[in-house]
Amino acid sequence: AQSVAQPEDQVNVAEGNPLTVKCTYSVSGNPYLFWYVQYPNRGLQFLLKYITGDNLVKGSYGFEAEFNKSQTSFHLKKPSALVSDSALYFCAVRDTDAGNNRKLIWGLGTSLAVNP
Amino acid sequence: EAQVTQNPRYLITVTGKKLTVTCSQNMNHEYMSWYRQDPGLGLRQIYYSMNVEVTDKGDVPEGYKVSRKEKRNFPLILESPSPNQTSLYFCASYAPRGLTEAFFGQGTRLTVV
Numbered sequence: 350a351q352s353v354a355q356p357e358d359q360v361n362v363a364e365g366n367p368l369t370v371k372c373t374y375s376v377s378g379n380p381y382l383f384w385y386v387q388y389p390n391r392g393l394q395f396l397l398k399y400i401t402g403d404n405l406v407k408g409s410y411g412f413e414a415e416f417n418k419s420q421t422s423f424h425l426k427k428p429s430a431l432v433s434d435s436a437l438y439f440c441a442v443r444d445t446d447a448g449n450n451r452k453l454i455w456g457l458g459t460s461l462a463v464n465p
Numbered sequence: 466e467a468q469v470t471q472n473p474r475y476l477i478t479v480t481g482k483k484l485t486v487t488c489s490q491n492m493n494h495e496y497m498s499w500y501r502q503d504p505g506l507g508l509r510q511i512y513y514s515m516n517v518e519v520t521d522k523g524d525v526p527e528g529y530k531v532s533r534k535e536k537r538n539f540p541l542i543l544e545s546p547s548p549n550q551t552s553l554y555f556c557a558s559y560a561p562r563g564l565t566e567a568f569f570g571q572g573t574r575l576t577v578v
Binding site for chain 2: 381383385390391392393394395398400439443452453455456457458
């Protein structure tokens with residue numbers, strides 16, 4: 350079965366330090382992977398995606414993610430965290446099997462807290 | 466500007482009083498979907514639509530209805546709301562063939578008392 354796991358409910362990091370938010374996935378075919386961010390009282394905003402090609406994907410607000418096929422992971426990273434990065438982060442994978450309505454399969458989210 | 470518009474943003478209603486949450490997108494996307502977000506449960510898909518007049522159940526469809534009469538609109542209908550439908554609701558759209566990202570509305574916080 351297709352699935353996404355975000356093993357950490359919460360990540361705490363000091364401002365200026367690097368951050369990593371973890372995501373692992375399970376799909377039968379090729380994974381199309383996405384990261385979204387949700388700020389309080391807002392909708393989800395797209396950060397970045399991996400479809401094919403370079404394993405290191407760069408996205409909005411200085412975020413990047415590394416696709417690792419052997420470890421079935423797609424961890425979100427940022428070299429230097431900002432207090433304003435504090436938010437809820439969701440990883441998602443697109444199920445490319447047309448029989449599964451091409452739906453997005455979501456992780457449960459990771460709350461990132463960046464401390465001043 | 467590409468966007469998904471949901472209304473209302475906040476709604477408090479009483480048990481059993483029918484309500485509709487509207488969703489409209491201006492990107493000509495084929496695919497639209499409704500999610501509910503509850504603490505600890507992430508995003509759960511309620512209903513989705515692959516195109517006009519094509520809708521199907523998601524993971525938690527009980528107590529909800531949808532329609533897709535036009536490509537841009539995908540309203541969510543609660544015929545007889547109950548307190549367990551108190552939640553944060555999101556509408557999303559994307560173009561599946563183009564492998565584009567999904568666009569989300571701002572959310573509707575519904576409270577059923």
